[in-house]
Amino acid sequence: MSTDQPMIQVDHLSKTYGTYEALRDISFQVKRGEVLGFLGPNGAGKTTTMRILTGFLPPSRGNARVAGYDVFGDSLAARKHIGYLPETVPLYTEMTVYDYLDFCARLRGVVDRFEAIERVMDMTNIGERADTIIGKLSKGFRQRVGIAQALVHNPDLLILDEPTIGLDPAQIIEVRKMIKELGKEHTIILSTHILPEVSQTCTRVLIINRGGIVAEDSPERLAARVRGAEHVHLQVANAAPEIATELEKIKGVLGAQKKDEGVYEIETTLGADRRVEIAALAVQRGWGVLELRPVGLSLEEVFLKLTTTEENVA
Amino acid sequence: MRNVWTIASRELRAFVVSPVPYVVSALFLIIMGYLFALILITSQEASMRPAFSNMMFVLLLLAPALTMRLLAEEHRMGTIELLLTSPVRDWQVVVGKFLGSLITFALLILGPTLYYPLLMKFLGNPDTMPIVTGYIGMLLFGSTFLAIGILTSSLTQNQVIAYFAGFVLLLLLFIAEPATSISGQGPLGTVLSYIGIQKHYDAFFSGVIDTIDVVYGLSVIAVSLILATLVMQARRWR
Numbered sequence: 001m002s003t004d005q006p007m008i009q010v011d012h013l014s015k016t017y018g019t020y021e022a023l024r025d026i027s028f029q030v031k032r033g034e035v036l037g038f039l040g041p042n043g044a045g046k047t048t049t050m051r052i053l054t055g056f057l058p059p060s061r062g063n064a065r066v067a068g069y070d071v072f073g074d075s076l077a078a079r080k081h082i083g084y085l086p087e088t089v090p091l092y093t094e095m096t097v098y099d100y101l102d103f104c105a106r107l108r109g110v111v112d113r114f115e116a117i118e119r120v121m122d123m124t125n126i127g128e129r130a131d132t133i134i135g136k137l138s139k140g141f142r143q144r145v146g147i148a149q150a151l152v153h154n155p156d157l158l159i160l161d162e163p164t165i166g167l168d169p170a171q172i173i174e175v176r177k178m179i180k181e182l183g184k185e186h187t188i189i190l191s192t193h194i195l196p197e198v199s200q201t202c203t204r205v206l207i208i209n210r211g212g213i214v215a216e217d218s219p220e221r222l223a224a225r226v227r228g229a230e231h232v233h234l235q236v237a238n239a240a241p242e243i244a245t246e247l248e249k250i251k252g253v254l255g256a257q258k259k260d261e262g263v264y265e266i267e268t269t270l271g272a273d274r275r276v277e278i279a280a281l282a283v284q285r286g287w288g289v290l291e292l293r294p295v296g297l298s299l300e301e302v303f304l305k306l307t308t309t310e311e312n313v314a
Numbered sequence: 315m316r317n318v319w320t321i322a323s324r325e326l327r328a329f330v331v332s333p334v335p336y337v338v339s340a341l342f343l344i345i346m347g348y349l350f351a352l353i354l355i356t357s358q359e360a361s362m363r364p365a366f367s368n369m370m371f372v373l374l375l376l377a378p379a380l381t382m383r384l385l386a387e388e389h390r391m392g393t394i395e396l397l398l399t400s401p402v403r404d405w406q407v408v409v410g411k412f413l414g415s416l417i418t419f420a421l422l423i424l425g426p427t428l429y430y431p432l433l434m435k436f437l438g439n440p441d442t443m444p445i446v447t448g449y450i451g452m453l454l455f456g457s458t459f460l461a462i463g464i465l466t467s468s469l470t471q472n473q474v475i476a477y478f479a480g481f482v483l484l485l486l487l488f489i490a491e492p493a494t495s496i497s498g499q500g501p502l503g504t505v506l507s508y509i510g511i512q513k514h515y516d517a518f519f520s521g522v523i524d525t526i527d528v529v530y531g532l533s534v535i536a537v538s539l540i541l542a543t544l545v546m547q548a549r550r551w552r
Binding site: 051054055056057058076077079080082084086088089090091092093094095099103104106107108109149 | 316317320324327328331332391392393394395396397398399400401402403550551
């Protein structure tokens with residue numbers, strides 16, 4: 001395949017279970033080297049999308065290509081390019097870590113299995129447990145074995161369904177670090193409903209809700225887009241009753257709201273930075289500026305705004 | 315074929331560490347040892363034929379226990395997602411499982427009974443041919459039991475249900491022929507008498523390998539494994 005061809009090309013994909021529409025007509029692309037975050041509340045269609053991409057479920061309508069191969073029509077060829085960590089880590093609990101990875105490597109036709117297993121055990125830091133029965137491993141180790149399994153055939157694309165679910169905070173940080181590291185060499189899709197995970201690990205976010213894509217952009221730009229207006233936070237030493245009305249007289253200021261004694265939130269038109277004018281006015285009136293800064297919307301707010309109103313900003 | 319063997323060899327290792335095959339083997343050998351001794355002492359005849367027939371009846375109860383785990387457990391544990399997203403075809407998974415259970419059956423169930431004919435050879439003068447064809451029959455019809463067990467294991471996540479469904483299906487093969495006494499000799503009677511399994515394996519045990527019996531055994535295996543593959547595919551669409 002050529003290098004400018006997208007790693008994943010999804011066109012008008014739909015999936016219905018009986019009468020329930022799990023996915024409705026979603027389309028997106030993932031370029032080589034991207035780390036795409038799938039964000040959405042539980043039941044939004046994240047797992048369904050991933051299962052279609054990995055060839056586990058057939059789509060009801062539409063099609064998807066991975067590395068140029070149709071995931072349904074040319075499923076076996078597509079699967080060779082994918083490493084997949086399902087939400088429930090698919091482990092045979094009676095096998096040792098090494099035997100399990102060896103089995104996975106054989107399933108995917110890895111030629112030099114010993115070398116491949118050593119490599120992924122190194123990457124996921126499970127070498128010391130190579131001979132442990134999987135059933136005796138802690139949740140964090142099992143997750144790592146799951147990731148090692150997805151990497152053993154050195155796939156172009158990694159699909160990780162909720163890779164940090166059920167882990168303790170230290171393990172979560174470790175797994176995120178690992179994903180960031182893997183993102184340097186692999187194209188990754190990961191799903192999550194935890195927002196900081198996306199801003200920490202992904203280059204692009206796709207927010208899905210009730211089977212449809214509601215937004216798609218980089219984490220930072222997504223926040224900016226949803227804002228709709230710029231917000232500036234102002235704190236002054238000498239609170240005076242007329243400050244709010246004075247601020248509203250500045251050109252481009254939509255409104256000023258008193259939040260607390262001497263604390264104001266000023267809303268200005270999108271793309272207009274009025275901090276210079278605000279500062280000048282404050283100095284001229286002798287309010288005594290303590291703090292003046294733009295306010296960004298956190299990804300949490302973006303997410304809630306998008307998934308609760310279903311507003312399409314894309 | 316490499317994929318089939320990958321699945322089969324994993325299954326063999328799973329059988330080795332699971333207590334189920336050992337329990338099944340032990341129960342089988344206890345019951346068979348008792349029956350074998352009983353028949354040998356009362357009949358004073360150096361023939362394996364009654365022993366083979368008894369083995370089939372005992373297997374009716376025990377064979378589904380060997381296969382009940384095979385696909386049901388994959389669905390319950392979610393490991394099916396690993397198999398079905400690997401570059402492996404659905405039928406290769408089913409055939410691999412079948413092969414794994416067949417090897418276990420041959421080594422752990424059938425293998426230890428080989429001392430019966432050796433004992434007879436030592437004590438008397440049995441016909442060799444019926445013993446050889448008998449063991450071929452045991453392998454063939456044991457395989458049909460395993461294939462049917464894999465089919466019922468593909469239908470559920472619950473091993474107990476897989477076991478009983480397998481047992482009932484096998485029982486139907488055993489009781490099909492007696493039903494001809496009600497149905498008469500019409501077309502239904504012909505079908506029922508063909509479906510009935512005893513007649514087919516009995517021929518093997520008496521030293522006769524007939525094409526129709528071989529076809530019967532192989533078709534039951536093929537139909538069961540094809541259905542199990544279709545069930546797996548259908549479960550994806552669900």
